[in-house]
Amino acid sequence: MAATRVCLFALVGAVAFLFFLDGAAEARTVGTSSAQRRRQVRSLLRRLNMPPLATIESPDGDIIGCVHILKQPAFDHSLLKSHTIQMxxxxxxxxxxxxxxxxxxxxxxxWHQNGKCPENTIPIRRTKxxxxxxxxxxxxxxxxxxxxxxxxxxxxxxxxxxxxxxxxxxxxxxxxxxxxxxxxxxxxxxxxxxxxxxxxxxxxxxxxxxxxxxxxxxxxxxxxxxxxxxxxxxxxxxxxxxxxxxxxxxxxxxxxxxxxxxxxxxxxxxxxxxxxxxxxxxxxxxxxxxxxxxxxxxxxxxxxxxxxxxxxxxxxxxxxxxxxxxxxxxxxxxxxxxxxxxxxxxxxxxxxxxxxxxxxxxxxxxxxxxxxxxxxxxxxxxxxxxxxxxxxxxxxxxxxxxxxxxxxxxxxxxxxxx
Known part of the structure; x- marks a missing residue:
């Protein structure tokens, strides 16, 4: 009888350990997925939020970046790499x-209340x-x-x-x-x-x-x-x-x-x-x-x-x-x-x-x-x-x-x- 209880406890322990391993693996997967998602977000933000020549803070809390007209996101398009802008x-x-x-x-x-973007720039709201x-x-x-x-x-x-x-x-x-x-x-x-x-x-x-x-x-x-x-x-x-x-x-x-x-x-x-x-x-x-x-x-x-x-x-x-x-x-x-x-x-x-x-x-x-x-x-x-x-x-x-x-x-x- 004692041997049976020992085997039962061992079995329960083994099952619990397997659940622990599964949970740990799932947590690692979620953690990896979350980290990967944030890396993707940061990569997207680098593309959308081009370095501005001037920055204007809007009274409503937005940040407006005045991006050089030739540095705007449009020119990331593969068909526009050599495009000559029509002003x-x-x-x-x-x-x-x-x-x-x-x-x-x-x-x-x-945002006009706090400034204006210079010539040869375009206003782009900074994506958060x-x-x-x-x-x-x-x-x-x-x-x-x-x-x-x-x-x-x-x-x-x-x-x-x-x-x-x-x-x-x-x-x-x-x-x-x-x-x-x-x-x-x-x-x-x-x-x-x-x-x-x-x-x-x-x-x-x-x-x-x-x-x-x-x-x-x-x-x-x-x-x-x-x-x-x-x-x-x-x-x-x-x-x-x-x-x-x-x-x-x-x-x-x-x-x-x-x-x-x-x-x-x-x-x-x-x-x-x-x-x-x-x-x-x-x-x-x-x-x-x-x-x-x-x-x-x-x-x-x-x-x-x-x-x-x-x-x-x-x-x-x-x-x-x-x-x-x-x-x-x-x-x-x-x-x-x-x-x-x-x-x-x-x-x-x-x-x-x-x-x-x-x-x-x-x-x-x-x-x-x-x-x-x-x-x-x-x-x-x-x-x-x-x-x-x-x-x-x-x-x-x-x-x-x-x-x-x-x-x-x-x-x-x-x-x-x-």
Whole structure:
């Protein structure tokens, strides 16, 4: 009997020792993984936070690095190593005008209170370690996740089922003639409520060519968004995005990867210093901002202008399908939430339906297309898409003052939203 107890104790001890070894091995694995992750983060930060020629501390706590224009992240792109920077567009589209009778948004940023970046530098918000560590994947930092991919093909396409989970639109699209060289639109500014940090709400336009199923979708995107997971707050911010392979490996928000070349020393794209203020109020004062992207007819680069400021460009060499013209252009609102969260109460636009009209619903107005002669023209008509109209909807119209326009948006989850 004593021998049996001794054997039993020995067996229990051996099992406990094995569990100890497994636990120690797991701890070493976790420790190694954590150390490796931090090394990857530091490597990314060295690339994003280029040595500045001057530093400005914003009253909101951000640090702005004034980086030499030739040292910006864009030139890390393998296709831009020998690129000669284009300091200004060769020309602007014909027909530029601002017919808005709404208060223009004064395009200033918080950090301007404490200084200005010198000539031949660009302002870049310094990325912090905690910004990157919030992401579950360092490789995906600053990129769109598969479930947040915009609609670049028919929403009824069976290939779109997994892509569009947790993702809803209320948009207008240009006629399908595949010969577009840019677009301009004026976006009503709001600060919608976003239900969860990993979700977002935005208003933007998409300039695109290629397709998602073929993994050769090229897009240029610009607008405003509320995205707590990326910016750590719920402010409305200017953003840009691009991809050349259907969001798989290329492209990112703002300047978080090589690609977009900034030329302006005045505006920091993205980051907590760049929120747009003031925003519109329901039934009260309305504010908007005009954004233009067009293909330079001489150099072929896709230039970005915001509020009358030329900010920089996407070089044509980083694209495969947008080397020439774009096949499609779309404008409107988009919300995204976790694909497993069910119907979301994230607001789109003002959070009210289009039928409520001016000062209550959100609008995109003076919608124009750039044609092959570098002229801005109103589209002959637009097609509307709102898969869940009882959640988010879109309506269109035309007028002498507003040209082609849409009202769009909605509250999301409500008794009629199924």
């Amino acid at each position: 200004m567009p060769s020309c602007h589209p014909e027909g530029l005008s601002n017919k808005s009778n709404i208060a223009s948004n004064p395009f200033t940023q918080t 370690e905690e910004d990157v560590l919030r992401e579950s994947s360092i490789e995906r930092y600053g990129k769109k996740w598969p479930w947040s991919i915009p609609n670049r093909f028919s929403i009824d396409d069976p290939d779109a089922v997994n892509v569009l989970r947790g993702h809803q639109h209320a948009i207008a699209s240009a006629p399908e003639d595949g010969n577009y060289y840019g677009t301009q639109a004026t976006f009503n500014l709001w600060e919608p409520i976003v239900e969860r940090d990993e979700g977002f709400s935005l208003a933007q336009f998409w300039i695109s060519s290629g397709s998602y199923p073929n993994n050769d979708l090229n897009t240029i995107e610009a607008g405003w968004q509320v995205y707590p997971g990326l910016y750590k707050d719920s402010h409305t911010r200017l953003f840009i995005y691009w991809t050349r392979d259907a969001y798989n490996n290329t492209g990112c928000y703002n300047l978080l990867c090589p690609g977009f070349i900034q030329t302006s020393n005045e505006i920091a794209i993205g980051g907590s210093n760049s929120y747009l203020s003031p925003v519109s109020t329901y039934g009260g004062s309305q504010y908007d901002i005009t954004i233009l992207v067009w293909k330079d007819p001489k150099e072929g680069n896709w230039w970005l202008q915001v509020g009358g400021h030329d900010l920089g460009y996407w070089p044509t060499s980083i694209f495969s399908k947008l080397v020439g013209s774009a096949a499609s252009v779309e404008w409107g609102g988009e919300v995204a939430s976790s694909p497993d969260a069910g119907q979301t109460s994230t607001q789109m636009g003002s959070g009210h339906f289009p039928k409520e009209g001016f000062s209550k619903a959100s609008y995109v107005k003076n919608i124009q297309l750039v044609d092959s002669t570098n002229n801005l023209k109103s589209p002959s008509h637009v097609n509307l898409l709102a898969k869940w109209p009882n959640c988010y909807n879109v309506q269109n119209g035309t007028s002498a003052d507003w040209g082609t326009y849409i009202f769009y948006g909605g509250p999301g989850k409500n008794p009629n939203c199924q």
